[in-house]
Amino acid sequence: MNYKKYTRMYYPVPIKNREWPDKEITKAPIWCSVDLRDGNQALYSPMTIDEKVEFFKFLVKLGFKEIEVGFPAASATEYDFIRRLIDEDIIPDDVTVQVLTQAREHIIKKTVESLKGAKNAIIHLYNSTSTLQRDVVFHKNKEEIKQLAIDGAKLLVSLVGDSDNIRYEYSPESFTCTEPEYAVEVTNAVLDILKPTPEKKVIVNLPSTIEVATANVYADQIEYMCKNINHRENVIISLHAHNDRGTGVGSTELGLLAGADRVEGTLFGNGERTGNTDIITVALNMFVQGVDPKLNLEHIDEAIEVFEKYNKMSIHPRHPYAGDMAYVAFSGSHQDAIKKSMDRFSQDDEGHWANPYLTIDPSDIGRKYEPILINSQSGKGGVSYVMENKYGYILPKAMLVEFSSVINDMSDEKQTVLTNHEIHQAFKDIYMNITEPIKTKFYHSNNREDETVIEATIEYEGKVKTLTGTGNGPLDALCNALRENLDTDFEICSYTEHALERASSSRAAAYIGIKNGSDKVIWGVGVDANINTASIYALVSAVNRMLTNK
Numbered sequence: 001m002n003y004k005k006y007t008r009m010y011y012p013v014p015i016k017n018r019e020w021p022d023k024e025i026t027k028a029p030i031w032c033s034v035d036l037r038d039g040n041q042a043l044y045s046p047m048t049i050d051e052k053v054e055f056f057k058f059l060v061k062l063g064f065k066e067i068e069v070g071f072p073a074a075s076a077t078e079y080d081f082i083r084r085l086i087d088e089d090i091i092p093d094d095v096t097v098q099v100l101t102q103a104r105e106h107i108i109k110k111t112v113e114s115l116k117g118a119k120n121a122i123i124h125l126y127n128s129t130s131t132l133q134r135d136v137v138f139h140k141n142k143e144e145i146k147q148l149a150i151d152g153a154k155l156l157v158s159l160v161g162d163s164d165n166i167r168y169e170y171s172p173e174s175f176t177c178t179e180p181e182y183a184v185e186v187t188n189a190v191l192d193i194l195k196p197t198p199e200k201k202v203i204v205n206l207p208s209t210i211e212v213a214t215a216n217v218y219a220d221q222i223e224y225m226c227k228n229i230n231h232r233e234n235v236i237i238s239l240h241a242h243n244d245r246g247t248g249v250g251s252t253e254l255g256l257l258a259g260a261d262r263v264e265g266t267l268f269g270n271g272e273r274t275g276n277t278d279i280i281t282v283a284l285n286m287f288v289q290g291v292d293p294k295l296n297l298e299h300i301d302e303a304i305e306v307f308e309k310y311n312k313m314s315i316h317p318r319h320p321y322a323g324d325m326a327y328v329a330f331s332g333s334h335q336d337a338i339k340k341s342m343d344r345f346s347q348d349d350e351g352h353w354a355n356p357y358l359t360i361d362p363s364d365i366g367r368k369y370e371p372i373l374i375n376s377q378s379g380k381g382g383v384s385y386v387m388e389n390k391y392g393y394i395l396p397k398a399m400l401v402e403f404s405s406v407i408n409d410m411s412d413e414k415q416t417v418l419t420n421h422e423i424h425q426a427f428k429d430i431y432m433n434i435t436e437p438i439k440t441k442f443y444h445s446n447n448r449e450d451e452t453v454i455e456a457t458i459e460y461e462g463k464v465k466t467l468t469g470t471g472n473g474p475l476d477a478l479c480n481a482l483r484e485n486l487d488t489d490f491e492i493c494s495y496t497e498h499a500l501e502r503a504s505s506s507r508a509a510a511y512i513g514i515k516n517g518s519d520k521v522i523w524g525v526g527v528d529a530n531i532n533t534a535s536i537y538a539l540v541s542a543v544n545r546m547l548t549n550k
Contacts, residue, residue, distance in 0.1 A: 009132070009212040011179045013220040015227075020219045020258040025286060028294040030236065030262040031279060032066040033059050036081075037100055038276055039266040040070075043311055049081045051310050053090065058306045060095055063295045066122065068098040068264070072114035073107040082114045091119065098122040098169065103152025112159045115166065122167045122203065123160070125152050129186055130174035146186045153193035168194045169203035169238070176208045180221060184228045196234035203262065204229065207240035208251055210273075215247045219254035226259035238262035241277045243269060248277040253285065267307050268315055268322060281320045288359045299366040327362045327369045329382065330417075332404075336381025342369065374423060376412035380404040383423065390420050392500040393427070396511050399494075399523045403427065431525040434541035437461060437548065438482075443536055445474045452477045456536075460486075475512075475535055482543055490516040490546060492539070494523075497531055510538040514546060522546045 040046050059067050070078040085091050101111040103125055115121045127148050134145050160166050170190045172183050196202035208218055237260045241251040252263055269278030283293035300322055304315050317325040329335045334357050341355040353361050362369050374382050383404045387393040411418050443456035454477035457466045469481025494513030508531040513521040522545050526537025
């Protein structure tokens with residue numbers, strides 16, 4: 001790999017005593033969705049106007065107050081969509097639409113024209129400022145590039161006039177590849193034209209148009225700009241990070257620490273190349289730190305459905321918070337820890353969430369920690385969770401160890417995960433209400449003085465016979481009857497029972513472990529509406545497994 005062909009694309013940031021490493025995110029930024037512009041332009045099949053309208057309405061539902069809706073000079077579809085939003089009064093009074101324009105005369109004029117009648121709008125002016133863009137694309141020097149920005153800002157102000165409903169945003173595109181001092185110089189020149197005030201603040205958007213450095217470098221660049229641009233008190237510093245290095249979320253979070261006030265991004269990170277900052281992830285990262293994200297993310301599956309419908313793209317199963325497998329654990333130690341923490345959290349009166357492998361309570365965003373998947377690496381914690389939370393069975397610990405080993409062997413043999421149904425079916429096949437070689441057909445018990453007498457009709461080796469036994473209870477009496485008639489010896493060493501609360505009808509489960517002269521415990525399970533009958537079934541199941549050496 002010829003790594004020597006690559007050189008650093010960013011410039012050292014002349015900053016001393018940086019402050020951002022000591023900061024914390026304590027409040028949500030202003031969010032601006034760029035799904036309908038940056039996101040839409042990066043689709044195989046861009047949205048139709050009708051689809052854009054529906055997507056816009058959903059963004060409003062999520063709580064976005066600023067939404068970039070397009071580049072009106074780019075195409076008739078872009079222009080017509082913006083006009084439809086305005087002419088049909090689709091934009092709520094508390095939502096501001098944003099449109100994008102290059103610093104070019106005919107594009108600025110078309111953009112301003114597109115907003116006629118808009119209640120609240122932002123015109124986002126930009127021009128590229130990086131060394132590479134100056135040399136390769138525009139063939140202009142620093143002064144000429146700065147003059148493009150100044151001329152664009154002047155034209156914009158002359159066309160908008162004193163309108164209070166239109167605000168300004170400026171981006172030095174390719175900011176992360178621009179000399180920091182020059183980025184300040186150009187931005188200040190534009191601010192001198194736009195004249196920000198407390199009543200009409202100007203947004204300065206500092207895009208990581210292409211991500212070329214670690215996230216801490218972006219934070220340094222943001223802090224440097226915050227400390228050196230003019231009119232800082234009347235300027236809203238905005239972030240627009242891409243994800244070329246896979247750290248768009250991290251760059252955005254560190255940028256907020258560095259002083260930014262606003263974030264532009266998309267749902268689930270769609271966008272050019274490797275995408276934009278994923279606003280959902282940034283917002284939920286705040287949420288799990290106890291910060292109100294100011295977005296309505298209680299039903300993340302609805303957001304996924306809308307995203308996939310209109311973008312015609314799928315969410316990766318490992319996507320943070322949203323992926324199908326975001327709340328799935330395979331490792332046995334993970335499964336065990338998650339289950340124990342879930343049990344403890346459910347008993348926490350104050351409702352404080354604490355889990356070693358889940359940063360968020362899935363139910364807070366409309367999800368469940370239910371699709372736990374079991375493979376050959378899983379342990380008893382995962383099997384226990386499936387059996388208890390899906391089907392209502394609380395297995396004795398020793399039995400759980402044995403059954404988990406069985407399940408792991410099954411998964412290893414299949415070389416894939418086992419579904420909940422397969423685990424449940426294996427449990428029933430191995431332990432529950434086993435009717436071979438002994439089948440219980442009828443039993444009756446009654447108490448006589450200080451003992452219990454049981455009569456049980458069974459079918460064994462093709463013959464039906466009635467057994468009679470006495471003991472200190474029905475189970476002990478049946479044990480004595482079976483030992484006498486089968487000429488075998490065994491003892492009950494474990495017995496538990498409980499109601500199957502998750503069952504479709506009111507039933508009980510009984511678990512019995514027996515030994516027949518060795519240390520090995522042989523388990524049987526009985527399920528019935530009558531707990532005594534369930535116990536009888538459990539005993540017979542264990543004896544049947546003993547007789548067949550299962």
